[in-house]
Amino acid sequence: MALKYYYDLMSQPSRAVYIFLKVNNIPFVPKPVALRNGEHHTDEYKKLNPFSLVPVIDDDGFVLTESVAILKYLALKHNVPDHWYPRSDLQAQARVDEYMNYQHLNTRYNCGMIFQQLVIIPRAMRAPVQWPMVENARNRLETVISQLDSYFLKGNKPFLCGSDISVADLLGVCELMQLYASCEENIYESNAVVKAWVDRVKERTAPYFEESNKIVNKVRGVYAKQKEAQQNAKL
Ligand SMILES: N[C@@H](CCC(=O)N[C@@H](CS)C(=O)NCC(=O)O)C(=O)O
Numbered sequence: 001m002a003l004k005y006y007y008d009l010m011s012q013p014s015r016a017v018y019i020f021l022k023v024n025n026i027p028f029v030p031k032p033v034a035l036r037n038g039e040h041h042t043d044e045y046k047k048l049n050p051f052s053l054v055p056v057i058d059d060d061g062f063v064l065t066e067s068v069a070i071l072k073y074l075a076l077k078h079n080v081p082d083h084w085y086p087r088s089d090l091q092a093q094a095r096v097d098e099y100m101n102y103q104h105l106n107t108r109y110n111c112g113m114i115f116q117q118l119v120i121i122p123r124a125m126r127a128p129v130q131w132p133m134v135e136n137a138r139n140r141l142e143t144v145i146s147q148l149d150s151y152f153l154k155g156n157k158p159f160l161c162g163s164d165i166s167v168a169d170l171l172g173v174c175e176l177m178q179l180y181a182s183c184e185e186n187i188y189e190s191n192a193v194v195k196a197w198v199d200r201v202k203e204r205t206a207p208y209f210e211e212s213n214k215i216v217n218k219v220r221g222v223y224a225k226q227k228e229a230q231q232n233a234k235l
Contacts, residue, residue: 002027002028002029003026003027003028003029003057003058003059003060004028004029004031004057004058004059005017005018005021005028005029005030005031005055005056005057006031006032006033006045006048006049006054006055006056006057006058007030007031007032007033007054007055007056008032008033008034008035008040008054009032009212009213009214009215009216010035010036010215010216010219011035011054011055012108012111012112012171012174012175012177012178013054013055013067013171013174014054014055014067015170015174015177015212015213015216016067016071016167016170016171016174017055017057017067017070017071017074018055018208018212019170019174019205019208019209019212020071020074020075020084020167020170021074022208022211022212023205023208024074024078024080024081024084026074026078026080028057033045033054035054036124040052040053040054048063049063049065051065053065055067055070056070057070057073057074059073059077067171068100068167068171071085071167071170071171072085072167075167083162083163083164083165083166084165084166084167085166085167086166092161092162095161095162095168096161096166096167096168098161099152099160099161099168099171099172100167100168100171103168103171103172103175106140106144106147107144107148107171107172107175107176108171108175109137109140110137110140110141110144111137111141111175111176111178111179112175112178113133113134113136113137114134114137114138114141114178114179114182114184115178115179115181115182117129117130117133117134117137118134118182118183118184118223119181119182119219119223138184138187141179141187141188142187145187145188145190145191145194146191148160148172148191148193148194148197149191149193149194153193153194153197156193158197158200159197159200159201160172160197165201165204165205169197169201169204170201170205172201173197173198173201173202173209176188176198177213177216178216180216180220181216181219181220181223182220182223183220183223183224183227
């Protein structure tokens with residue numbers, strides 16, 4: 001039976017897994033779950049993931065949640081080129097794990113906070129933006145971006161964990177795209193090393209990166225207009 005993939009492309013880990021599947025030509029049955037319509041809260045979906053989160057895979061009855069676990073499982077099962085998640089070199093594998101552990105409370109937490117506060121909460125909950133939370137996340141992201149540059153990409157490394165792309169790069173860049181959706185891309189574009197890395201990952205995963213980011217571009221367009229209208233109303 002084919003692999004079933006449950007995802008919403010507005011979700012950053014969902015996009016990372018989606019790009020990985022597409023780039024590696026792994027066949028799957030797409031099972032979109034529209035978070036905006038609450039499809040992740042149905043009893044049927046909760047049987048797959050009791051935490052009501054995307055992404056999830058169902059590989060012939062083996063149900064797995066958590067993007068990091070999913071990416072590792074798929075890379076090993078499908079024997080994809082070693083650079084995605086190294087098998088032969090234990091230290092190279094540990095480097096990929098290192099970023100995947102780092103990202104949760106750093107790249108992901110802070111990019112997600114900005115997107116939630118600026119784009120989601122005002123629209124979906126009609127609640128005001130908590131600006132101190134945005135400011136804190138912006139400040140923490142300054143540190144994250146400088147750590148990506150000075151630690152992970154140190155010494156002109158083209159990718160986070162070595163000379164070729166890995167699943168860590170997918171997770172990292174997909175998180176930064178939440179800033180793009182929030183019109184906050186200057187946070188990462190102002191660092192030339194990080195910007196060049198983002199562009200490199202996009203190029204290396206073409207055309208699937210852009211394909212999976214269509215919804216991100218659309219959300220950004222809507223948010224940018226709304227922001228402009230608010231600024232004009234203040235004048
Ligand atoms: N650690 C999980 C995080 C999954 C997660 O937070 N998914 C979000 C979208 S990015 C979600 O499904 N949110 C739905 C909700 O919070 O209601 C992973 O990496 O897969």
